[in-house]
């Protein structure tokens with residue numbers, strides 16, 4: 001039986017970190033067993049917010065793809081490609097723009113939220129339209145599913161509405177893709193906020209062991225635990241959130257009990273975590289070094305992925321033009 005298709009992507013804005021790994025990539029790797037996967041570098045999406053520093057986008061594509069390969073995306077099983085290499089995404093985006101009411105885009109929560117959170121005045125047409133571009137990215141591969149976190153669900157809903165509207169005007173061309181919700185562990189950065197490159201609190205996937213050690217040793221802990229003898233609360237401690245990802249049940253129990261009873265200090269607690277993080281990233285780092293020394297392999301993987309994606313996208317566009325009689 002043919003496998004179902006899924007599609008997901010990341011904006012190339014720099015090297016990836018633990019937040020990306022546990023938030024999406026680990027799941028992408030698993031999904032390769034079950035689905036035909038299309039994974040793409042969303043460089044046009046990066047332009048919607050990074051139009052004033054476009055020079056970061058091209059180098060970031062390669063950095064990101066190397067990270068993807070290092071964590072286990074397999075170019076034999078997955079189509080790994082670059083959005084802007086497949087011009088059909090732009091054509092479908094334009095055609096969708098003709099049938100999408102403006103109000104549908106204005107009510108997508110992330111439109112206002114991003115501006116509120118960042119304080120950036122982003123009233124561009126491109127930024128307003130990016131969920132529509134996302135819909136084109138998904139539907140051009142007639143994807144059945146999109147692995148997403150909770151915050152992206154409204155985008156998938158919009159995509160389904162656009163597919164339904166298009167089909168109602170022009171006949172059944174697109175399936176209604178489903179959101180494949182991913183349970184994501186909390187991945188705090190070294191300052192306790194969500195891990196993010198823009199906060200300067202991230203641990204990168206290719207971070208050197210001594211740098212990981214330094215960052216984790218100075219990572220924020222339960223702010224109420226000021227002295228070694230003060231009992232702490234692991235449930236409010238970002239170090240403990242990382243223990244939940246990396247430690248086995250015995251270490252977790254040791255850490256939680258030792259914290260609450262003040263039998264261990266924060267340095268002991270971090271000391272148990274640090275080698276686990278370093279060990280788990282060691283194979284990723286090793287593969288990452290291999291790919292950075294073999295840039296031609298990255299070119300070949302992207303050329304092949306672009307070719308496979310383009311062939312599929314062209315097929316869909318032929319169906320779309322036929323349906324629209326254009």
Ligand code: SF4
Pocket residue numbers: 221222225232233234237238239240255258259260264265266267269270
């Ligand atoms: S002992 Fe561990 S869990 Fe408790 S506050 Fe310190 S670092 Fe956090």
